[in-house]
Amino acid sequence: DIQMTQSPSSLSASVGDRVTITCRASQSISRYLNWYQQKPGKAPNLLMYAASTLESGVPSRFSGSGSGTDFTLTISSLQPEDFATYYCQQSYSTPWTFGQGTKVEIK
Amino acid sequence: EVQLVESGGGLVQPGGSLRLSCEASDFTFSTYEMNWVRQAPGKGLEWVSYISSSGSTMYSADSVKGRFTISRDNAKNSLYLQMNSLRAEDTAIYYCAREKETAHDSGSWWYFDLWGRGTLVTVSS
Numbered sequence: 491d492i493q494m495t496q497s498p499s500s501l502s503a504s505v506g507d508r509v510t511i512t513c514r515a516s517q518s519i520s521r522y523l524n525w526y527q528q529k530p531g532k533a534p535n536l537l538m539y540a541a542s543t544l545e546s547g548v549p550s551r552f553s554g555s556g557s558g559t560d561f562t563l564t565i566s567s568l569q570p571e572d573f574a575t576y577y578c579q580q581s582y583s584t585p586w587t588f589g590q591g592t593k594v595e596i597k
Numbered sequence: 598e599v600q601l602v603e604s605g606g607g608l609v610q611p612g613g614s615l616r617l618s619c620e621a622s623d624f625t626f627s628t629y630e631m632n633w634v635r636q637a638p639g640k641g642l643e644w645v646s647y648i649s650s651s652g653s654t655m656y657s658a659d660s661v662k663g664r665f666t667i668s669r670d671n672a673k674n675s676l677y678l679q680m681n682s683l684r685a686e687d688t689a690i691y692y693c694a695r696e697k698e699t700a701h702d703s704g705s706w707w708y709f710d711l712w713g714r715g716t717l718v719t720v721s722s
Contacts, residue, residue: 524708526642533692533712534634534642539699540706577642581707584656586632586644 492516492580496589502597509565511592513578518558522582525554525563528591529574537576538563568594599623599711601693606716613683613720619676619693619713627651627671630696632709633678635689635718645691646678661687683720690715 493516503509513523521541526534536545541561542554551566565572573596578589605617617633633645646657646667655667666679676693695711 522706526709528642533714534709535712536708536710539708540701543706545710579642579644579709584647585658586647588642588644591641 491585492519492583492587494578494580494587494589496576496578496592498592499590500593500595502595503568504597505568505570507568507597509568509572509594511563511576511578511594513556513561513563513589515559515561515580515582519580519582521557522580523554523556523561524579524581525552526577526579527572527574528577534577539581565594601695601711601713603691603693603713603716606691606718608719608721609683610722611684611720614679614681615683615718617678617680617691617693617716617718619678621674621676621695624695624711626674630698630707631667631669631676632694632696633665633667633676634692634694634709634712635687636692636715637686637689640689643689647696648676680718683718685720688718688720690717 495514497512523541525538528534538554553564575591575593577591600622603619609615632647648655648667652669664682668677692715693713694709697710699706
């Protein structure tokens with residue numbers, strides 16, 4: 491199975507900050523990497539697929555990069571509604587696997 | 598409204614069984630692959646099971662293999678998860694998730710583009 495490791499596990503940031511979350515795969519997954527946002531008590535919501543393709547309706551302050559084993563999710567200017575937990579997920583091979591999540595909290 | 602609505606969760610004793618359902622609305626259910634994903638209390642996301650659009654192909658996580666069975670009824674726009682021999686560690690919110698496929702030059706991207714709100718399964722005596 492492909493292991494997905496996110497860092498950090500949590501971070502504190504202020505509105506307007508630039509935030510970067512890293513996701514590393516245990517083997518090369520090309521660009522088969524998706525990002526989800528989950529707010530408390532809600533289902534996950536797709537942000538991005540293919541490492542850098544923004545899902546329709548997702549604000550442009552979100553961006554993604556990477557290929558192979560190392561990927562990043564960047565929020566260019568953190569907004570109040572962005573405080574949530576973010577998960578990466580590989581779709582290179584089954585079983586589909588998720589990172590452990592990164593919780594973005596208010597500083 | 599395009600949505601997925603899960604039902605069937607509840608409290609069950611260890612060793613017991615439960616059948617979850619997920620009803621799809623306002624999209625052509627029969628053309629999509631579907632999945633179950635779970636989340637234990639305070640924990641991360643764990644993929645559980647996959648079924649192809651026709652229902653002919655299924656995959657499951659090792660943690661549930663031999664105990665959980667995914668199925669679908671395209672005529673009823675519904676996805677199911679039959680859960681047997683339940684254990685305390687199966688306690689979680691269970692989400693159904695639609696899998697979207699987008700073609701690219703040399704293949705396809707796959708991702709979960711629509712999720713239900715989830716149904717809580719608690720396994721406890």
